[in-house]
Amino acid sequence: MKEKIKKLLHLIAMCVALAAVVFFAIFHAMTALDTQYGTLLMIGYGLMFIWATCRVVVLLKEYKGED
Numbered sequence: 001m002k003e004k005i006k007k008l009l010h011l012i013a014m015c016v017a018l019a020a021v022v023f024f025a026i027f028h029a030m031t032a033l034d035t036q037y038g039t040l041l042m043i044g045y046g047l048m049f050i051w052a053t054c055r056v057v058v059l060l061k062e063y064k065g066e067d
Contacts, residue, residue, distance in 0.1 A: 004063070007059065007062055007063045008061055011056065011059040011060060011063055013021060014055050014059055015056060016054060018049070018052040018053060018056055020046045021045060021049050021052055022049065024045065024046035025046075025049065027067050028041060028042065028045065029042065050062065
């Protein structure tokens with residue numbers, strides 16, 4: 001049971017991280033996209049979004065797969 005709680009907390013933390021990446025990407029797109037490194041930062045946000053989404057999917061599968 002303790003392992004299941006750890007996995008649930010990890011899943012919740014990654015969901016919060018995914019939401020933060022989306023929030024900061026939107027905030028950046030509205031304010032600083034036209035700066036010198038704006039496009040590079042948006043590419044970074046895109047990569048972080050892909051990584052966080054994959055991590056959430058894997059953690060969700062691990063959580064649901066455990067009995």
